[in-house]
Amino acid sequence: MKFFLVAALLAVAAADSAPSYAPRPAYHPQPAYKPAPYKQESYDQPPKYDFSYDVHGYGDYEPVFNAQEARDGYATQGSYSVVLPDGRTQTVTYRVDDAYSGNIAEVTYEGEARYDEYKPSYKPTPTYKPAPTYKPAPTYKPTPAYN
Numbered sequence: 001m002k003f004f005l006v007a008a009l010l011a012v013a014a015a016d017s018a019p020s021y022a023p024r025p026a027y028h029p030q031p032a033y034k035p036a037p038y039k040q041e042s043y044d045q046p047p048k049y050d051f052s053y054d055v056h057g058y059g060d061y062e063p064v065f066n067a068q069e070a071r072d073g074y075a076t077q078g079s080y081s082v083v084l085p086d087g088r089t090q091t092v093t094y095r096v097d098d099a100y101s102g103n104i105a106e107v108t109y110e111g112e113a114r115y116d117e118y119k120p121s122y123k124p125t126p127t128y129k130p131a132p133t134y135k136p137a138p139t140y141k142p143t144p145a146y147n
Contacts, residue, residue: 046073074099086113 052068069078074096081091094105 048072084113086115087111088113 048071050070052066054066055063057063063083065080065082067078067080069076071077075098077095079091079093081089083089089110091108091110092105093108094103096103
């Protein structure tokens with residue numbers, strides 16, 4: 001029993017002399033980086049742009065049209081044209097001078113309208129036979145009745 005007491009005492013003494021760890025490092029906060037200052041865009045500035053496009057179709061129906069527009073502030077000018085089915089070219093030229101005036105448009109036509117001669121593509125034909133004509137049914141004279 002003495003042996004067990006001595007062994008227990010040695011175990012407690014060995015546990016007390018366990019290697020000590022280094023002290024916990026002090027906490028240092030992460031460096032704070034300030035984001036770049038936000039510069040709010042001004043939407044009050046009037047736009048400035050210039051664009052144009054052309055479309056040429058193919059096949060039985062060949063649409064041909066184009067447009068162009070330029071804007072600097074409130075001053076806007078542009079035009080668009082389209083080939084009409086009758087062969088003429090319609091051109092619309094427009095402009096806006098300031099923020100308070102509306103569109104000022106000029107419409108012009110180039111060429112002369114031409115129309116094909118009308119040819120009906122459909123001739124109605126009845127799909128039924130006319131009703132047959134019948135002779136009227138004979139009428140009978142009354143026969144004498146005897147009482």
